[in-house]
Amino acid sequence: MSANYLSVTLLTGYIARKFSSDPYLKKVYVQGEISNFKRQASGHLYLTIKDEKAQIRAVMFAKAAQKINFQPEDGMKVLIQGRVDVFERGGNYQFYVEDMQPDGVGALFVRFEQLKKSLTEQGVFNVSHKLVLPTYPKRIGVITSPTGAAVRDIITTLKRRSPQTEIVLFPAAVQGDKAIDEISHQIKRAGVFSPEIDVLIVGRGGGSIEDLWAFNEEKVVRAIYESRIPIISAVGHETDTTLSDYAADYRAPTPTAAAEIAVRQTVDILTNVLTTQQQLAQSMKHIISMKNQRLLVHRNALAAHQPQRIIEQNYQRIDNYKQRLSNLLEGKVSQQKFALERVNWRLLQASPADRIQRYHEKWENQSQQLTKNYRKQIDDKRLALAHVVEKIEAVSPMQVMKRGFSLIETQQHKMVKSVEEVAINETLQIRLSDGIIKATVTDKEMASNE
Known part of the structure; x- marks a missing residue:
């Protein structure tokens, strides 16, 4: 009796052959709505096509899917073309889609909107990317x-x-x-x-x-x-x-x-150039006028201070100091020379030859030492003179005090030069650049010689 029963495989194969041999199912045109849409990594599309009363599973393989120029979505109404056949392993019939077009609003419009949305999300239309047109x-x-x-x-x-x-x-x-x-x-x-x-x-x-x-x-x-x-x-x-x-x-x-x-427009450019030229000319005239006024103010201020006269007076003072120092040095040299001549005369008056020889050698040594000392004194005086000149040209007592120095006096206006000159509880006057401070000595301490 089991010989009258068919296996599932035989029955499904028989139905599949019926589907594949039916010429009306080899090229079918269907209108419907997409649902359960899925795109596999392989590029194959799986979906369901439905209307108000029925639905059918559909598949569109990657080779055919590459030819459509829009993105299918759930709820989209489409026009599909293909064949109906049986998927034997699953035991169900399905639509094998070979072509798909949007239905209703038009394929180009759908494609336009989908590409616009995609490019917008990618930032292609961002205003921040726009370039500025050259003038x-x-x-x-x-x-x-x-x-x-x-x-x-x-x-x-x-x-x-x-x-x-x-x-x-x-x-x-x-x-x-x-x-x-x-x-x-x-x-x-x-x-x-x-x-x-x-x-x-x-x-x-x-x-x-x-x-x-x-x-x-x-x-x-x-x-x-x-x-x-x-x-x-x-x-x-x-x-x-x-x-x-x-x-x-x-x-x-x-x-x-x-x-x-x-x-x-060329005429607009020329007008703009002429306007800019006039504005620049007015600006330059104004700037030159302001600079001339400032120059006049500085010139008047410079004339009031008479810097050339001050410089000339300092030059004259320096020359006077140089002359006085030169005279002083010449006097010292003359005195020492006269002393050496007297020593020489006294040596000549001594008759013993050895004493003369000793005195002569001593005189030679002293003469060399004196000459060396005089030269050193001359160099020191010249160096001191240079320092004096620099101080005269660069500073004054008030300016020295402005740098933090002060003068200390007793109540009798006597300058204090040593700690020993003041007593405990004595009142002193401290002169600063901007006034006088009166202070009382509470303690004193001698500087260590170590």
Whole structure:
């Protein structure tokens, strides 16, 4: 009797062959809502497609999943195409998805919003990353189609507003399969172009969302974001907005407006230069006038103090001291010379030869010693004279006292020079630079000679 029973494997295999042999299940189009969506590390997608009354498990393998250009999510309505078959190991039938498109709002719009959200989270559109447009660009690069109306509008406007500005055209397809690679390549090429480009205008004329779609592709958006040159996006008309507009440093509503933003009107520049020149001239006149007034004040103050007269008087005092010191030294030398001559005469008066010889040797020694001593005295006097001169030129008694020194006097105005000159309980006057202090001696101590 058991021969009438089938194994689970045989039954499932039979059902699977039925599914695979049915031509209506080999290419099926289904509309539904995604739930239980999971993306495996392998790239395979697992999900459930459902409507109000039923649901079916579905799988989309990595090879097919790589072809979709949006991110499936739970709750999203989609249009799927594929086949229905049995997964024998699990004992259930499921939908093998070969193609998937968003349903309702349109595939391009969903793709636009998802990429915008992703790039926003990555900071591609952050305002802090925007570069500042130069005030006076010398060289402007234009990335657009070389034959469209946009390039004519941009070049005409730039030449009219700023004829001296150099224009460098980087031709690129702005729609179609080649547009994405060509636009991103030209942006990178402009970054290493020599001579250096100051501003880039990237854009095209108006068109449908499909025509403008290249400027929504991540490769183009990232090329704009990574550019070290400030970029003005000028895609389509004012109502058209692309992801390139968000990534660019500045967005212009039209290509013509982009050219107007990039350069200032030449007449405006000349007016600004003339205004600045006048302001600088007025500022310089004011500064010169103030400096002349200050110079006059300093000149009058210098004349009042008569520094030249003070210097001349000090020079004269120094000369007087030098002359007095020279006279003193000459007198000392004359006296010693006269004394030596007397000694010599007395020696000559002694008749014994040995005494004469001894006296002569003694005289020679004394003469040499005296000469040495006199020379040393002369050097010491000259050194002392130099110190006196320096003190005369550099200090006065009041200035010495200002540095912390003082004079001590008794009540009878006698200068105190030694501890022995004062007594306990005696009142003394201490002169400082700014006044007199009266003090009473409470104790005294002789300095140690050790």
